Amino acid sequence: MPSRPDVRKVRRRKIAAVATIHDVAARAGVSVATVSRVLNGKELVREETSRQVRAAAKSLRYVPNVAARSLSIRRSQTIGIVLPDVHGEFFSEVIRGIDLAARAEGYHILVSGSHSDPGQMLEVVETMRGRVDGLVVMAPDVTIAPLEELPKMPVVLLNSSGVNGDAITIDNYGGARAMMRHLHELGHTRIAFVCGPRHNADARERLRGYRHAMRGTAAKSLRALEWSGDFTEESGFAAGSRIAAQAARPTAVFSANDSMAVGVLASLAAAGIKVPEAMSVVGFDDIPIVRYVAPPMTTMRVDIAELGRRAFALLLDAITDPAAHACRHERVGTTLVVRGSCMAPMNATKVSTQPHRAARGRSSSLNKGEVS
Amino acid sequence: MPSRPDVRKVRRRKIAAVATIHDVAARAGVSVATVSRVLNGKELVREETSRQVRAAAKSLRYVPNVAARSLSIRRSQTIGIVLPDVHGEFFSEVIRGIDLAARAEGYHILVSGSHSDPGQMLEVVETMRGRVDGLVVMAPDVTIAPLEELPKMPVVLLNSSGVNGDAITIDNYGGARAMMRHLHELGHTRIAFVCGPRHNADARERLRGYRHAMRGTAAKSLRALEWSGDFTEESGFAAGSRIAAQAARPTAVFSANDSMAVGVLASLAAAGIKVPEAMSVVGFDDIPIVRYVAPPMTTMRVDIAELGRRAFALLLDAITDPAAHACRHERVGTTLVVRGSCMAPMNATKVSTQPHRAARGRSSSLNKGEVS
DNA sequence: CCGCAAAATGTAACCGTTTACATTCGAGGG
DNA sequence: CCCTCGAATGTAAACGGTTACATTTTGCGG
Missing domain, CATH: 3.40.50.2300 (Response regulator)
Known part of the structure; x- marks a missing residue:
């Protein structure tokens, strides 16, 4: 059955409506590693090659597949915001502050609101695992205790009474x-x-x-x-x-x-x-x-x-260098x-x-x- | 150099703080395929086996890696919401409506606000590609035209004048x-x-x-x-x-x-x-x-x-069956x-x-x- | 006890990146 | 002209799931 692989290949190619890094590599006449290097700008690549790759990427309207990227680098460039019942200007302002700060750093935000009880909140947090690099949790009336169970994920608390982790509160x-x-x-x-x-x-x-x-x-x-x-x-x-x-x-x-x-x-x-x-x-x-x-x-x-901004700044610090990060409690x-x-x-x-x-x-x- | 692979394996295992599907499979004494089947509940698995797998998963506190999952099934179970400058009760209500509806269906929401000009919005939409399965775009004062360029992604417009795609407007x-x-x-x-x-x-x-x-x-x-x-x-x-x-x-x-x-x-x-x-x-x-x-x-x-709820319902329909989906324009x-x-x-x-x-x-x- | 379809499970390719390591290339020194 | 050594680039193994297809069990009639 030497034909099977070919059949698959063809089918795949049809399904894949968007260009992959392989397509770009082929078009530019280089390897995928080089394409990756050019696009991430980290390592040495000859100027000439770089130009070709960039041209190929543009002509193919190439956009990296985020899922593959997160899987590989184990980062999602996304943070989660968990709020109690979302309504009123207060929450939308918090989101706004975080959104602005996050976007400036290339981060996306995943929002989940309407959680009145800790159980439901915990459940949501669980489903966010792997999807986000860190969490901003606003839980003014639940204890942080249940959140402690979360494995190795940076968390910043907003307006909470918990004192053991990162937190930002209003004076x-x-x-x-x-x-x-x-x-x-x-x-x-x-x-x-x-x-x-x-x-x-x-x-x-x-x-x-x-x-x-x-x-x-x-x-x-x-x-x-x-x-x-x-x-x-x-x-x-x-x-x-x-x-x-x-x-x-x-x-x-x-x-x-x-x-x-x-x-x-x-x-x-x-x-x-x-x-x-x-x-x-x-x-x-x-x-x-x-x-x-x-x-x-x-x-x-x-x-x-400002509260949101500061929360993101704190979280980003915790994400980028978890080891060196010292827990802080800031007050606005x-x-x-x-x-x-x-x-x-x-x-x-x-x-x-x-x-x-x-x-x-x-x-x-x-x-x-x-x-x- | 027969030792190299081993070194790697060991290093990886150390890094991987969380259990993977392989760990669960090993613990339950079955293959990864079976674990996947059990956890997704789609295919036939003996009750006995199913129990063991579930037990193993629980004991290891296994949580599937979303990135890997999205990469494999080409879906992120996430929708994006793009808003103009986010503030005021109006926007937070829209988000709330969508959030509630989305969560009920197991979807997450990625929010991005504060976009006054179409260019900036388009840019954000671009960075959301691959990250979301569909988009709710609220652009009351920009034409939909630039969004037409988006490749094969379901989009529902909120309060926009564009008439060519899915849209929900207020009466x-x-x-x-x-x-x-x-x-x-x-x-x-x-x-x-x-x-x-x-x-x-x-x-x-x-x-x-x-x-x-x-x-x-x-x-x-x-x-x-x-x-x-x-x-x-x-x-x-x-x-x-x-x-x-x-x-x-x-x-x-x-x-x-x-x-x-x-x-x-x-x-x-x-x-x-x-x-x-x-x-x-x-x-x-x-x-x-x-x-x-x-x-x-x-x-x-x-x-x-309600506007948000309806928007999500429409989007979900477009996502689950893009072929059969007929563009609709609803009015609340x-x-x-x-x-x-x-x-x-x-x-x-x-x-x-x-x-x-x-x-x-x-x-x-x-x-x-x-x-x- | 055998054969055989259906049920249960296993194997391995694949999703699209990143990146450690291997390889190639080219220039300069001996 | 060969050797060495960086720089530039290529190769292929991960990342952690899903799933088509292959293989093994089961149950059951003959």
């Missing part, structure tokens, strides 16, 4: 303290707080910052000023409604994130409570929309895209953005009229007034 | 008509329109719907009622400010998307014009935030996640969501008090009042 505590300082300086003492999800790391830190700041004030029954929420507009609306219905209202409401603050604003409007005259409202994150609610909202800006700062949603309470004297200093720590800086 | 025209009908029935005749980007397909269709509806009215100098915008809050704010400054103001403003409508709302608030008493404002898209602005906004809902409907941002103009009589019918065509339906 939530510092930001919350800075916001409280701002409110205090305006003269507020009865400040309510709308909490985020109980198991969310960001939410917890913001709450911690709030509580720390409240400790020094004269307000009694502090817990009575805290309202539960889950980072959604709805929950903010609900909390705001309850606050509005109170007899002795606080003079300011600090919401653990902007989405809830928007909900608070809507509920106060519905209750006929004027903002900021009757009550000040502030948020956290500086999502784009808060600039356009009425009144424009004072908030702590978090540079989310926050910036106070003052808009129209707060003012000094009606019958209270301002504590201080001079501009307050930048928030404690290098990671928080101050920015009065609208930013571009 | 922008029908939605705009339905919204205008709503405004007319409230008694509005002088209705301003804030346009989207000039080359954006969605924006154009919405404008077309608006213009068609205005044709029948008594309003003269129709173009004077149209204001330019680019889908951003800023541009909406700017347009709103100019409208507010006019002598003879319109009684309603129809914004080509919600983001701009939010900007319009903010500008009217700043100008002291009450909404909806002095002026009605409506948008398009029903992004989550518009429920929480003051007043809550009336808008045309677009089920964006819109739904009127009435909230508090519009009412009958002050000194005008309502044209009709009876509830209007569903928008013309099966793709638009009517929904009065808040939806869940």
